Amino acid sequence: MSFQDLEAGTLRPPAPAPLPQVVAHGVFQIHTKAAALRQLGDALGTPKETPALRARLRATQAEATRLAKTTSQNLKQGNDNNSIAPGSKLAMDFEAAMRELLQVQQRVRAAERRVQLQLQQRRKEEQELLAFSVDGGKELAEVEEERDQGIREVDQVIAELDAILGELALAALADDDDQGGGGGAVGDHGDIERTAETTSRAEEEVSWAAEVEMAAPVSPGSSSSTKCLLLAAVGLILFIFLVVLV
CATH class of the missing domain: 1.10.287 (Helix Hairpins)
Incomplete structure (x- = not known):
């Protein structure tokens, strides 16, 4: 900003950050959200689990998914303007962050299912013992429904993360073709992806x-x-x- 701008009282908006810097920051945030999700997911089914904790878990999942989508779009834009190569270290860092986030989401889903099974078994035992109160049954049913909804949401998140990883693999294959890569290497890469x-x-x-x-x-x-x-x-x-x- 020049002295003339100050005298005129005009302020120029700050220049946008370079795309590689934006993507790198997004990768860091994804790692941070994955660590937070792991900690919250480990509390499921323990005395630490509360309605507030489950609400924080849902909010963190939503924020992590938003970050993953935004960073993926920025990475695609960087690929289009050649500021970020598909096979660059930054692209591989993003893929590693996505795989970590996907693994944590799968871990949360497994914990949700495990606790849901325990709730269903507990409800069945209480019904068999005829010690099942109306209020208690209603509360347990509400918790089960909330858990089912959580599992459905995690399934949707995992599907979206899988789709992003699939797009990354296609971008890498397209880059190999542009550089004259052999068809055998592409086939091997596809076999490895399918095997994984x-x-x-x-x-x-x-x-x-x-x-x-x-x-x-x-x-x-x-x-x-x-x-x-x-x-x-x-x-x-x-x-x-x-x-x-x-």
């Missing part, structure tokens, strides 16, 4: 089956079938890793 996705789903199924086994009433038949499911899922994971190694 399949492995992630298999691991989630193992975690979900383990949670069901811990929360549900134990009977010889159900225990045997759950163990078979776990063994099959673990075998699937090992097979996938062997395919990748070979």
